[in-house]
Amino acid sequence: MKAPSFALEDLNSGDIIRLSDFVGKPVMMTFWASWCPDCMKDLPMKEQFYQHADLEKLAFLTINVTGRERSEEAGKDFMIKNNLPFPVLRDNGRKTYDDYGCTGVPTTILLNKDHHIVNVFDDQSSFLDIAKALPSIMI
Template identity: 55%
Template structure:
């Protein structure tokens, strides 16, 4: 399946980010919300991974699903309190979350350099499984 394109505001760069900005690169996207215990366990692992990542080899994005937050500002507040270093895009409610057919959080999407979705991981996936999937698209 080809990944749906999107254009969302990034809390870090204060700019609009599009999937097409990463043309020719494999991409990993993680959808998350602040209140989710699985997200709270997953995001620190993603932080460690992001800090060691060669950004020229993989597009790395996270999307805060505002439509699943208790309040719209909860995601940005959580990101600031936990000093999340990676791009944090703000979904329009659940627009992009729904376009990617997510059914829970966190959901991590892996796509190849042509932006075809190769893997989708739900809330119970291990980080090892995500890394294994990434190894197939970043060769």
Template identity: 55%
Template sequence: MVAPPFSLHELHTNKVVSLADFKGKPVMLTFFASWCPDSMKDLHQKNQMFETMDKDKLHFLTVNVTGREGKADDGPRFIKEQNYQFPVLLDEGTKTYDAYRCMGVPTTVLLNEKQEIIATYNDKSSFIDIMKGVSHLV
């Protein structure tokens, strides 16, 4: 299945980022909400991965599901408090989250270089399982 396209504002730069910008490279897309303990743990592990990964081989994007936050600035405030530097896209409510048929947070979606969804991991998936999926991409 081809991944649903999106264009969302990036938190750190306020630039609009589109999925189409990453055509030709695999992408790991993680949907999160700041109040969720599973999201907090997942983002901590993925931040460590982001700091050491080869960013030419895999693009890592997160999507703050603003429609699942208590207040609009909860996600951005959490990211700044944690000093996470990975790209954070701000969903338009739950529009992108819904387009990817997410059922909870965190949800991680792996896309191949043709922007086809090759795997989806829900909130019960382990970081190890996700990394095994990534190993088939890069």
């Protein structure tokens, strides 16, 4: 299935980031919310991965699902407090989250270089499960 396109604000830079910005590059993206205990376990592992990933070969994005937050600024506050180094995009409420058929947070989605959805990992998936699937999109 072709991944739905999006254009979302990067909370770090204020720039609008589009899926189409990463044409020809596989993408790992994670939907999250600041109140979510499973996200709090997942994001530090994603941060370590981000620090060592070859970002020339893989686009890495996270999307704060503002429509699942307690306040509009909760995701940005969390990002600043925890000094998250990776791109954090602000969802338009739940639009992108819903477009991708997410049912919980965290949800990590792997797209191949043609931006077809190859894998979807829910809150029950481990980071090891995600890491093992990465070679399938790096072809």
